[in-house]
Each structure stands twice: as C-alpha cells, then as structure tokens.
Amino acid sequence: MPVEVETDGALIERSVRGRPDAFVEVARRHEVAVHGFLARRAGPQVAADLLGEVWVRAFAGRGGYDPAYPDARPWLFGIARNVLRSHWRAGRAAEHPAATGDPAGTGYPVAEDPWDDVIDRLDGPVRSRALRSAIRALPSAERDVLLLVAWEQLTPAQAATALGVPPGTARSRLHRARAALRLALAAGPAEEES
Amino acid sequence: MTPESAEPDLLAALGHVDPPPPGVLDAAREVLWSAVAQEMLATGPASGHAADVGRSESAPGRRADRPPDPGA
Numbered sequence: 129m130p131v132e133v134e135t136d137g138a139l140i141e142r143s144v145r146g147r148p149d150a151f152v153e154v155a156r157r158h159e160v161a162v163h164g165f166l167a168r169r170a171g172p173q174v175a176a177d178l179l180g181e182v183w184v185r186a187f188a189g190r191g192g193y194d195p196a197y198p199d200a201r202p203w204l205f206g207i208a209r210n211v212l213r214s215h216w217r218a219g220r221a222a223e224h225p226a227a228t229g230d231p232a233g234t235g236y237p238v239a240e241d242p243w244d245d246v247i248d249r250l251d252g253p254v255r256s257r258a259l260r261s262a263i264r265a266l267p268s269a270e271r272d273v274l275l276l277v278a279w280e281q282l283t284p285a286q287a288a289t290a291l292g293v294p295p296g297t298a299r300s301r302l303h304r305a306r307a308a309l310r311l312a313l314a315a316g317p318a319e320e321e322s
Numbered sequence: 323m324t325p326e327s328a329e330p331d332l333l334a335a336l337g338h339v340d341p342p343p344p345g346v347l348d349a350a351r352e353v354l355w356s357a358v359a360q361e362m363l364a365t366g367p368a369s370g371h372a373a374d375v376g377r378s379e380s381a382p383g384r385r386a387d388r389p390p391d392p393g394a
Contacts, residue, residue, distance in 0.1 A: 148365075151354070155351060155354050159350065160341060163342045172339065175342070179350035180350040184357050187357050187361075260336070275333075278334065
C-alpha cells in the first residue's frame, strides 16, 4: 500500500497547530529550489547567506499560509524575493545614499532593481548577448514573471501567487515578455561569446 | 533554430547554477531549527490545538479565500 505523502500545506498547518518542527520538512523539500532562486539572482555566496533568513521569515509567517495550496514553492519564492529586495535595498543604500525613486517606471525603486548586476554575473554555457540585452530591457514586472516560469519552473498562476498579482496579470506580463524576447532574438541572432 | 525554439533553451542555460554544497543547506536549516526551538520552548509541549502563530505578516481572512501571500 503506497504511503501517502503529506502536502506542504498539510505540513505547514501541522506546524501551526502545535508541531512547529513539521515546518522543517517543508524547508528540506524546497531548499535546493530556493537556494537556486537566490543564487541565480545574487550569486552563490549571497544565496548561502540569505537562505536561513528565508526560512526564518517563512516560519514566522506560516500562520497566513492557506493549507489548501499543496505546493509551497510559489509562497517561498515570494518570500525569497522579498528577502533579496531587502538585501539589495540595504546594499545599494549603503553604496548610493541618493539613489531613490523610480525614474524608469519599472515598478522598483532604483535601489532595488539589481538587474545590471544579475546579468553581469550570469555565466551559463550559452551566453547570448541578444537575449541578455532583451532581458535587461524588460520592465521588471515582466522579467519577474518570465524568470519565475523559465528558471523556477512555476506555472503562470504560481508565478502570480509568488508575486502577489492576479493570474491574468501574470499571464499578460509573461506574454509581453516572451513577445519582446522573440522580437529581440529575431532581430539579432544570438551571439555566442567565448 | 528559430527564435521561438531558442528562447526557452537559452533562458534555461542563462539560469543554470550549480547545486549548493551540503554544508550551505545544513547551515540554513540550523537557523530554522533555532527559530523552531525558540517557539517550542515558548509554547511548551505540543498541545494539539491551534497556536496563533505567524499572524504578524498576514492579514485576517487570507486563508481559504486568497492565495498565500509571501508578505511585504
């Protein structure tokens, strides 16, 4: 008889109802994925530094989790994103105390949009200048949805949960982002860098 | 390769990261265990009834009718 595996939602509910240690299994299930989320955006060293903070914030906020959602990844990625934003905000504020506001209309204050740093750090086996330029040019809100789907393997609905936006909004942002990338790749073939 | 077919592959390649060393995951879990232990010490042995924990980062009424919110 197959053993029924508790969903993340059930574990989180149990951790709220007198068994806080049940939450550790949720962390164990998703630690590689959450570390990957952080490492892709901030590098492995920062990811190592911030992963514990993600768990502590998630543990502290688990009372607000709806256990009807079996997969906690979207929620955890949302928390990881907030932890990263705090990290970037603190770092940029220290480097550039005057960098505030949102002149580019990206939805992120200057001090929180780290994409130039992120893209400079990307070092995959295929390095496409055209693609990286296209990603860099995307509005942050569209880029966030695109990368949650492409990198973290979320569905558009799950990406919406991670970002705290309606599913239709996430889908339209994803559509626009993909269209922009297709245009960019069609206009300038990917250049292989050595 | 068409731009359409190239996009997912190139994106995935751009997002490649090596798996973390086990020590990194262990260290983060230790941080979590500290928080868990603190709460267990504060609330005493498992009581079997709902503990009102973690409400500070969530709004009332979120459960059941809204997706989980990762917080501000």
